[in-house]
Amino acid sequence: MSDNFSIRIMTRQELDLVIDWAAAEGWNPGLHDAHSFYAVDPKGFYIGLLNNQPVASIAVVKYSREFGFLGLYIVKPECRGRGYGFQTWTAGLAHLSDCVIGLDGVISQQVNYKRSGFTLLYRNIRFQGPGGGNATVDKGIVPLWSIPFNELCEFDRRYFPADRSTFLKNWVNQSHSWALAIRENNALAAYGVMRTCRKGYKIGPLFAQSSEQAERLFNAFKTRVSQNDDLFLDVPEPNQTGLALAEKYQLKKCFETARMYRGTAPALPVSKIFGVTTFELG
Numbered sequence: 001m002s003d004n005f006s007i008r009i010m011t012r013q014e015l016d017l018v019i020d021w022a023a024a025e026g027w028n029p030g031l032h033d034a035h036s037f038y039a040v041d042p043k044g045f046y047i048g049l050l051n052n053q054p055v056a057s058i059a060v061v062k063y064s065r066e067f068g069f070l071g072l073y074i075v076k077p078e079c080r081g082r083g084y085g086f087q088t089w090t091a092g093l094a095h096l097s098d099c100v101i102g103l104d105g106v107i108s109q110q111v112n113y114k115r116s117g118f119t120l121l122y123r124n125i126r127f128q129g130p131g132g133g134n135a136t137v138d139k140g141i142v143p144l145w146s147i148p149f150n151e152l153c154e155f156d157r158r159y160f161p162a163d164r165s166t167f168l169k170n171w172v173n174q175s176h177s178w179a180l181a182i183r184e185n186n187a188l189a190a191y192g193v194m195r196t197c198r199k200g201y202k203i204g205p206l207f208a209q210s211s212e213q214a215e216r217l218f219n220a221f222k223t224r225v226s227q228n229d230d231l232f233l234d235v236p237e238p239n240q241t242g243l244a245l246a247e248k249y250q251l252k253k254c255f256e257t258a259r260m261y262r263g264t265a266p267a268l269p270v271s272k273i274f275g276v277t278t279f280e281l282g
Helices: 012-024 033-040 084-095 107-115 149-156 165-171 211-222 240-248
Strands: 005-009 045-050 053-062 067-075 100-106 119-130 141-143 177-184 187-196 201-208 230-236 252-262 273-275
Touching: 005 084, 012 033, 012 045, 012 053, 012 067, 033 053, 033 165, 045 084, 053 084, 067 084, 100 107, 107 119, 107 252, 119 240, 141 211, 149 165, 149 187, 149 201, 177 211, 187 211, 201 211, 211 230, 211 240, 211 273, 230 240, 240 273
Parallel strands: 067 100, 201 230
Antiparallel strands: 005 045, 045 053, 053 067, 100 252, 119 230, 119 252, 141 177, 177 187, 187 201, 201 273, 230 273
16 A cells, blocks of 8 residues: 555545546536535545545535435546555545435445445436427426525425535536426426536436426427437436336436445435436435
8 A cells, every 4th residue: 555645625626627537437427517516515525645646536425414425436547456445435434424325336336335334225227318309388397497496495305315405506507507397286396407418418306296297397308409419317217107208218228326325225205206416416
């Protein structure tokens, strides 16, 4: 083990570098993910340095005193197999020592995550397909900014293990994105965000009380981009109507993750989660 390896909290500029690493791994991050991520918990990002050069990273974002999410666990390829990743992992987990922790891990690392106390709950499946299509007028779909922010946060809390109002404030207002909602019976019934990524566009989150609402929002997003653009949707495998939606629009499976938790897994209405917000932060 090198004596010149050290770990510290990541700077905001270093997070941009780590997002570039994520892109190199094929994870296709959004153009403005770093800003939304860092705002949640600036102390929840760790960088491993070899001779003062960044070689490893982990995000261990604390949403509340009870819940955190782990992501962006990356070691530069030329530095793998030398223990730097495990040291960074250990330092990161210490930041969330009193929390239930969630992660979306690549399948190849699932056994290692189990050794650290994580249990598989289900898989998340990434689907890819073309944008485009014939736009139709749907008067029930409104811009998300027209929904009171407190109402949005209360609705979102049904689908996420903790309040994430700080994250949402940035996520739903980021540049190069669309945020839409459906309001029924004077209440928010569904909402989603589509953001521009290194390649194409990702829809996430996509939370809806019914598959019909989810499809209406999906179509609204799909028709806002060109048929030459790639569209991505990350669906929890237990949501059978979500999988059927992807199949209906001929989206193809291109990636998957293992949704795992250390501690008691939250009881979320997965059948109403049609699109995961982000694999990096839950």
